Amino acid sequence: MLDNTNISPAMAGAVGAEISRTTSYPIDASDIRRWAIAVYWPQQPPVMFQVGDVAPEEFNPFAWAVAGSVAANPGAARDRNDPDNTELALGIPGPGLKFQLNGGLEVEYGTRMRAGDVITSVRRLGEYSERDGRLGLMLFSRTEDTWTNQDGELVKKTVSTLIRY
Amino acid sequence: MSPRKPVAVGDELEPFVRETGFANWNRYAAVNDEFVPIHMDDEAGRAAGYPTAFGMGNLQWSYLHNLLRAFAGDDGEIVRLSCQFRGPNTKGMTVTAKGVVTAVDETDGAVTATLDVWTEDQNGTKLAPGTAVVRLR
Numbered sequence: 001m002l003d004n005t006n007i008s009p010a011m012a013g014a015v016g017a018e019i020s021r022t023t024s025y026p027i028d029a030s031d032i033r034r035w036a037i038a039v040y041w042p043q044q045p046p047v048m049f050q051v052g053d054v055a056p057e058e059f060n061p062f063a064w065a066v067a068g069s070v071a072a073n074p075g076a077a078r079d080r081n082d083p084d085n086t087e088l089a090l091g092i093p094g095p096g097l098k099f100q101l102n103g104g105l106e107v108e109y110g111t112r113m114r115a116g117d118v119i120t121s122v123r124r125l126g127e128y129s130e131r132d133g134r135l136g137l138m139l140f141s142r143t144e145d146t147w148t149n150q151d152g153e154l155v156k157k158t159v160s161t162l163i164r165y
Numbered sequence: 166m167s168p169r170k171p172v173a174v175g176d177e178l179e180p181f182v183r184e185t186g187f188a189n190w191n192r193y194a195a196v197n198d199e200f201v202p203i204h205m206d207d208e209a210g211r212a213a214g215y216p217t218a219f220g221m222g223n224l225q226w227s228y229l230h231n232l233l234r235a236f237a238g239d240d241g242e243i244v245r246l247s248c249q250f251r252g253p254n255t256k257g258m259t260v261t262a263k264g265v266v267t268a269v270d271e272t273d274g275a276v277t278a279t280l281d282v283w284t285e286d287q288n289g290t291k292l293a294p295g296t297a298v299v300r301l302r
């Protein structure tokens with residue numbers, strides 16, 4: 001650990017904790033179609049996403065609204081633009097850094113999402129690390145997110161890295 | 166189902182190319198509910214240390230999926246994908262998603278391809294390098 005660190009004992013102690021458990025509304029074919037139009041724009045998306053019921057692998061069924069969500073700290077204010085939102089969801093103080101960036105993603109896919117599916121996401125806090133970067137001391141935190149469908153089938157496992165500075 | 170095209174190490178995927186800026190990013194924000202100032206406001210981008218607002222890493226992630234889906238076809242599957250977001254997709258960039266096959270495994274008639282994939286800017290600077298595994302049918 002660096003002498004000048006943003007990783008508090010409370011943060012280090014929370015590694016492995018469940019951050020949240022969220023359930024989507026049933027996926028709507030129109031949401032699949034709009035997603036595909038946005039990510040292929042200005043070209044038309046593949047026909048399978050326009051007239052079929054299968055969703056692109058990276059489709060997000062939790063955008064805009066969810067059917068239910070339980071956070072480790074239910075009283076936490078939910079502001080995704082707040083760089084401390086991960087720790088606040090766990091009920092511990094965050095590092096108080098000003099900026100956050102998406103550092104990377106690692107995904108293993110299972111069964112495809114389809115219209116009508118209800119997806120459950122379980123997010124857990126992964127490891128913290130730090131290193132000096134062009135913009136100063138950078139904090140890296142990992143989050144593990146497992147999605148399953150209404151039949152308990154694995155949809156995907158994602159490890160995402162958040163960079164804060 | 167049409168016969169699957171043969172695949173070999175060194176094969177390059179058909180690139181997926183997009184001119185990028187607010188027209189792309191706002192559409193993506195609208196479907197992913199990702200209205201973050203650094204993606205919508207040049208001042209916010211500059212305050213974060215970049216010359217302009219910059220696009221979502223998640224949209225480059227989608228571009229990599231688009232690349233792989235075109236390679237795999239409707240019957241193929243993306244098994245794994247990972248990437249690091251190393252460079253910002255600033256306003257006006259031409260972003261190209263590319264890939265090359267690095268290994269092919271054929272077991273019991275099932276073909277699995279491992280690939281290096283990445284997005285790059287118009288100067289060839291890699292923005293989001295990664296790896297993928299795709300099952301072909």
